Amino acid sequence: MNNDIMIIPTGQMTPQHLKLYLNADPDEKLVRQYLPRCSPFELRVDDELVGVILLTPQDKQTVEIKNLSIDPQxxxxxxxxxxxxxxxxxxxxxxxTSLVVGTGSTSVEPLLLYQKCGFRVVDVDRDFFIRNYRLPLYEHGIQLKDMIKLSCDI
Structure with missing residues (x-):
């Protein structure tokens, strides 16, 4: 990471932003439902949009990472x-005092990232993706059913 990196508030959501959000959460209807409650930020490298993050307070002590996505390239x-x-x-x-995130039980890369950043598994929401998504989701040839909830003290 030797390039000029900036993380700034997202001004206006563009189709490129939406594509990144959907990379992390493929249900556009759900993304559009939680987006207004979030503080959106974008990561730019040499002024190119590379990633996004949506943060939302859960309560006075907890902030949730609602969506985090990096362009695959x-x-x-x-x-x-x-x-x-x-x-x-x-x-x-x-x-x-804490940061929380939920990700799919089959989402290997995000699970590794969060654990490298000091997060610990605190709960499993069984059948979350079956209850909340209209269509079945598959990762690595496995139907995604459960959400892994992680937390990190800050």
């Missing part, structure tokens, strides 16, 4: 980790 360069570090700073500045 820029993955594995530390940009996801940079967004998680930003989320921790954001949460601290807003008086939170």
């Amino acid at each position: 820029f993955q594995h360069h530390g940009y996801g980790m940079a967004l998680v570090k930003f989320a921790k700073r954001y949460a601290r500045l807003h008086g939170a």
